[in-house]
Amino acid sequence: xxxxxxxxxxxxxxxxxxxxxxxxxxxxxxxxxxxxxxxxxxxxxxxxxxxxxxxxxxxxxxxxxxxxxxxxxxxxxxxxxxxxxxxxxxxxxxxxxxxxxxxxxxxxxxxxxxxxxxxxxxxxxxxxxxxxxxxxxxxxxxxxxxxxxxxxxxxxxxxxxxxxxxxxxxxxxxxxxxxxxxxxxxxxxxxxxxxxxxxxxxxxxxxxxxxxxxxxxxxxxxxxxxxxxxxxxxxxxxxxxxxxxxxxxxxxxxxxxxxxxxxxxxxxxxxxxxxxxxxxxxxxxxxxxxxxxxxxxxxxxxxxxxxxxxxxxxxxxxxxxxxxxxxxxxxxxxxxxxxxxxxxxxxxxxxxxxxxxxxxxxxxxxxxxxxxxxxxxxxxxxxxxxxxxxxxxxxxxxxxxxxxxxxxxx
Amino acid sequence: xxxxxxxxxxxxxxxxxxxxxxxxxxxxxxxxxxxxxxxxxxxxxxxxxxxxxxxxxxxxxxxxxxxxxxxxxxxxxxxxxxxxxxxxxxxxxxxxxxxxxxxxxxxxxxxxxxxxxxxxxxxxxxxxxxxxxxxxxxxxxxxxxxxxxxxxxxxxxxxxxxxxxxxxxxxxxxxxxxxxxxxxxxxxxxxxxxxxxxxxxxxxxxxxxxxxxxxxxxxxxxxxxxxxxxxxxxxxxxxxxxxxxxxxxxxx
Numbered sequence: 311x312x313x314x315x316x317x318x319x320x321x322x323x324x325x326x327x328x329x330x331x332x333x334x335x336x337x338x339x340x341x342x343x344x345x346x347x348x349x350x351x352x353x354x355x356x357x358x359x360x361x362x363x364x365x366x367x368x369x370x371x372x373x374x375x376x377x378x379x380x381x382x383x384x385x386x387x388x389x390x391x392x393x394x395x396x397x398x399x400x401x402x403x404x405x406x407x408x409x410x411x412x413x414x415x416x417x418x419x420x421x422x423x424x425x426x427x428x429x430x431x432x433x434x435x436x437x438x439x440x441x442x443x444x445x446x447x448x449x450x451x452x453x454x455x456x457x458x459x460x461x462x463x464x465x466x467x468x469x470x471x472x473x474x475x476x477x478x479x480x481x482x483x484x485x486x487x488x489x490x491x492x493x494x495x496x497x498x499x500x501x502x503x504x505x506x507x508x509x510x511x512x513x514x515x516x517x518x519x520x521x522x523x524x525x526x527x528x529x530x531x532x533x534x535x536x537x538x539x540x541x542x543x544x545x546x547x548x549x550x551x552x553x554x555x556x557x558x559x560x561x562x563x564x565x566x567x568x569x570x571x572x573x574x575x576x577x578x579x580x581x582x583x584x585x586x587x588x589x590x591x592x593x594x595x596x597x598x599x600x601x602x603x604x605x606x607x608x609x610x611x612x613x614x615x616x617x618x619x620x621x622x623x624x625x626x627x628x629x630x631x632x633x634x635x636x637x638x639x640x641x642x643x644x645x646x647x648x649x650x651x652x653x654x655x656x657x658x659x660x661x662x663x664x665x666x667x668x669x670x671x672x673x674x675x676x677x678x679x680x681x682x683x684x685x686x687x688x689x690x691x692x693x694x695x696x697x698x699x700x701x702x703x704x705x706x707x708x709x710x711x712x713x714x715x716x717x718x719x720x
Numbered sequence: 721x722x723x724x725x726x727x728x729x730x731x732x733x734x735x736x737x738x739x740x741x742x743x744x745x746x747x748x749x750x751x752x753x754x755x756x757x758x759x760x761x762x763x764x765x766x767x768x769x770x771x772x773x774x775x776x777x778x779x780x781x782x783x784x785x786x787x788x789x790x791x792x793x794x795x796x797x798x799x800x801x802x803x804x805x806x807x808x809x810x811x812x813x814x815x816x817x818x819x820x821x822x823x824x825x826x827x828x829x830x831x832x833x834x835x836x837x838x839x840x841x842x843x844x845x846x847x848x849x850x851x852x853x854x855x856x857x858x859x860x861x862x863x864x865x866x867x868x869x870x871x872x873x874x875x876x877x878x879x880x881x882x883x884x885x886x887x888x889x890x891x892x893x894x895x896x897x898x899x900x901x902x903x904x905x906x907x908x909x910x911x912x913x914x915x916x917x918x919x920x921x922x923x924x925x926x927x928x929x930x931x932x933x934x935x936x937x938x939x940x941x942x943x944x945x946x947x948x949x950x951x952x953x954x955x956x957x958x959x960x961x962x963x964x965x966x967x968x969x970x971x972x
Binding site: 662663664665667668669670671672673674675676678679682683685686687688689690693 | 773774775776777796797798800801802806807809812813815816817818823826827830831862879883
């Protein structure tokens with residue numbers, strides 16, 4: 311007896327999963343995850359916008375992935391960055407052996423049907439690993455590009471930072487105009503004293519829907535900093551989590567969205583303070599033109615054991631058109647009464663008239679003043695991400711190009 | 721006193737949120753003159769400042785303002801600035817993400833109508849910062865973001881120094897300043913003032929006028945000037961308060 315696919319039309323079957331694994335020549339670790347994913351496909355439900363809070367604003371129809379075909383065995387990935395002592399960058403197929411033992415440690419297979427699908431159809435895994443004390447000066451850069459209509463893409467990036475190592479990773483995602491669905495997973499395992507900076511550039515095409523899972527787990531005194539920049543996509547839904555499990559560790563999360571057209575950019579974040587003396591900071595900003603929409607739902611959790619936690623969470627939205635929309639809901643959940651500081655804030659609205667008047671009173675035209683305000687607004691998370699100058703310039707160039715396309719200020 | 725006036729305010733009336741605040745205000749300022757307008761809370765001081773600069777929240781309902789002979793009515797704030805009018809705000813707004821240096825560079829280019837070469841601009845900026853006793857790292861901070869009251873007022877004076885206006889209006893520049901900061905700011909303004917420039921100090925207290933000496937002092941009550949005189953009028957106000965003048969004005 312064969313297990314029935316969830317709907318007769320679905321191409322995303324356990325058989326297809328097995329065939330993909332054979333074609334890729336899975337090592338033991340990936341094979342086990344793939345089998346688990348395939349085995350739970352039918353048991354796990356899709357997230358429900360009606361029942362699951364982080365999914366509240368997602369169109370249920372967008373979650374119907376049954377029409378999509380499994381990914382091919384050779385997705386387009388390019389890797390840049392200099393070879394360096396103590397650094398490994400390898401595809402999952404190349405890595406093999408014990409190197410992949412930790413896949414699935416941060417992003418679980420059985421979260422929901424989306425994570426099960428991710429692992430069942432995993433193709434395009436990349437491992438980036440640093441040895442203890444390695445200081446990698448040059449950023450490692452991955453570019454992933456998808457163009458095949460009607461396929462499901464499942465990029466997976468596993469970052470393992472050894473004790474006291476330093477690493478910067480930039481991952482760029484792109485797609486064409488064809489309808490595709492992408493389920494990226496990013497795992498950041500940050501060892502004791504290590505410092506990792508991870509930036510994702512979401513430059514998706516107008517008919518791409520994305521359901522991304524990013525989770526960092528920090529060990530003692532580790533620091534992780536992430537930035538997500540979204541400048542395109544039909545629906546870009548990202549879940550970004552940091553589990554601060556090591557004492558004295560920290561997580562900074564930044565997000566920048568420039569929305570236009572019908573784009574829906576939807577973030578769920580979780581800063582989970584588990585250990586003592588942990589620190590988190592978060593700033594997500596969006597500038598929304600045309601009919602675009604941003605959703606932010608974020609949780610800062612301070613657990614019973616997280617004494618002296620220091621947490622800040624801010625979400626700010628600038629509406630550049632009357633039809634643009636932002637929903638913002640930052641939430642605090644604090645179980646200990648011994649905290650250093652916990653704060654949060656949220657705003658959404660058009661450009662402030664008093665700010666415009668002030669800038670205009672210094673000689674800038676109204677259009678110039680709007681442009682300056684929007685760029686300053688979006689520049690703040692970019693500044694705080696502390697990226698090296700060349701990278702920062704590239705990112706502000708992406709922001710600039712999108713703003714110019716929206717026609718908001720020179 | 722035969723020179724053409726810089727600023728002529730003629731029977732000016734202005735509303736904010738539907739309430740008439742300025743009720744027929746007259747004032748003429750010529751090059752080289754320093755005027756002070758003093759008035760109690762609610763007399764229309766800030767309304768005058770905002771109306772002069774063209775804040776869209778304030779509506780001119782009567783009278784006229786001419787600057788360098790040109791009527792200002794309907795002119796956007798940026799055009800007023802480019803013509804040489806400057807307002808130092810009582811409450812400057814914070815502009816996170818925009819550094820002081822970046823903002824000043826854009827403002828200077830806009831007002832001068834040309835791209836000032838970066839080196840030249842920096843030289844001038846550092847010189848003006850020195851004049852106002854501002855640390856150099858000030859330039860890299862976000863404009864007014866997290867600034868103390870004193871730092872905000874200094875940032876306003878730095879903008880004044882860089883934009884070199886023909887006519888500067890200082891709205892309650894003394895508020896929130898301790899005596900040392902007040903002295904620094906006043907020294908800066910005095911150094912920037914010249915014979916072709918006009919200065920209008922708007923203030924509640926006489927304190928500022930000990931450091932920036934006006935030739936003309938006007939008392940603003942209920943949206944119009946009820947008395948004008950020399951520096952001695954400020955001292956009289958300091959001693960007897962606004963009540964006496966207010967009472968005299970209401971029976972007049």
